[in-house]
Amino acid sequence: MSDVLTSLLNAQLDVGLGKPILWREVIGNLFGLASALGGARRRVWAWPVGIVGNIILFTVFLGGVFHTPQDLDLWGQAGRQIFFMATSAYGWVVWAATRRNNGASQVAVHPRWATRRERIFSLLAVLVMFIVFYGVLRALGSWGPLSDSWILTGSILATWGMARGWNEFWFVWIAVDIVGVPLLASAQYYPSALLYVFYGAFCVYGFLTWWRTQRPAEADN
Template structure:
């Protein structure tokens, strides 16, 4: 198997805990993808797909007999859907860049607006409840938290593909639930990377917000902002 065989089985022991190298490497690709998204670069999408493929096997610990030996079906399943949404975002951002002359950022940030938040909120509630019932039946570890992480992550990725600045806020909510779950399940590199992501997310939100105001103009910003968001951001 050579390199692939080593990558699949290789482990490192940290503080007495066996950690898969592919969990570490996969999360580093995920961090690189987050940085690319912050900079609105198209390469963020294919790099993210590499992360998704690697982490899919990591979170099926019971199936692949990893050191954690736990199955997080929401964490694993979202990697599959991430790939599909990433292809959508990749195509959308490439089309936007071509329309803009082939240079500069691939998307101009905007607010999702009231209609967007109705859409996001409805999917968040229905998706979380539905996934919770499925994951509980399958025996997923922490099914309710896993269900929100699965649903919220897809919504955040979809929001990024649409160019909605709000998607960073959804990621914050995902990280707030994800860190405790991953620590309880023993996926320590992923938990640490979630904390790092939280810092990147907060910074990314400020970067996109500044870009939105500079590139969309104050009128567009005020017109599409969610109710109450303008006053909060100015406070």
């Protein structure tokens, strides 16, 4: 049984790019894509689906530790999977409670713009996290610690913003994607880099979806 499980975990796909890629990197990103789709539609199932992807991708981004074909350790990418799981658990609880309060409606969050106080607090948190993460990731020998620390910081902020229902979290994701594509491509995590390109375009759709939902609610107030 253990041999079968090991074979499944180490299954590779040769795409002619110099090194094979792991199927679990592809699968983990597909779970992430499904979670993003659920988030745009404001569905509670987006959170548990995302957690499954986080668990899979955690092992992928520690290539040196788990002896994968992409043997570079992106500690920030791996670390953000842990933060994702914690924040996703919070978002899961909050969205589930909102859906219960909505009765028959399946909608789990009401989009809104962050308040001025929330934006100031978020900016201060970003500055602190970025400085701390850069120091830690550089000490760990992470590949591209400056970019990796921004991706980790931005990802935490975006996931928290999604849980709170802030429209701004879509823009934060775009900023993460812009940095993430070249970093992941240079480290030969090609499925993840490709998905980041798609995420950037998808975030525009997600923002417009949330914004259009918010406008009728504002008109009724």
